[in-house]
Amino acid sequence: MEEDDNELDPRIQIELEKLNTATDEINKLEIELDEANTTFRMILNESTRRLKVLSKKLGGCIERARPYYEAVEIAKKAQQECQRAAVIFQRANEIHAAAKETVALAEQRFMSNKHEWQFDNAWQEMLNHATIKVMEAENQKAESGREHQKRATLFNAAEQKVCMFTFS
Incomplete structure (x- = not known):
């Protein structure tokens, strides 16, 4: 009977084996993470070193060109926003x-x-409903037209800024 008291329940033994396996897997993954972090730091340091060498080699042209590329990026975003506004x-x-045609x-x-x-009353109600739809659509059209105009103006200004860099 004393031996039975000292032996572990087989279910507990299975769970302990699962725990040991999971611990081994965690340790393996931690080692892989450390290796990946070390590799990342080495690559980052090498890339930073190369960029510094290139920057010294190229001199101030990078800083002089930066505003142009930033303006191009802003112009691209402004163009996308303008196109979205045009679709709306x-x-x-x-x-x-369509609402005007329904009323007509x-x-x-x-x-x-x-x-x-x-x-x-039914005709009056239907006509009122259709007229309200026309007015709502007209308001939406006016609002989206203003938004499109605003976006087009911003895009135009961004394009002009890009052109300013191109011709200077």
């Missing part, structure tokens, strides 16, 4: 045109059948 404006314009068709249909139909 185009969609708003299409929605506005409803009015035309009513006028062609006015001797058969009566202008009742």
Whole structure:
């Protein structure tokens, strides 16, 4: 009976083996991480050294060229924002045109059948709803038009700045 008390439950033995295996894996991964960090530091130091050598070799041209490349990057972003605004404006314009057409068709249909139909609350409600959609679409169109104009102005200014560097 004393031997039974000293022996571990097989389930505990299995869990301890799993724990030992996990610990070994963690230790292996920590060593790999240390090696990767060491390699990274070595590559970073070598790259920094090469950049310094190139910078000395090239002199001040890097600093003189930096504003141009920064302006090009700003112009690219401004162009993307301008294009996004143009797409939004185009969609708003299409929605506005569709809403106006809906009102015009409803009015035309009513006028062609006015001797058969009566202008009742349902017609009034439908026409009011369509008119509200037109006004909302018109507001959205105007707002997106202003935004597009603003983005186009910013893009134009950024392009002019790039050109200024190009021709100087």
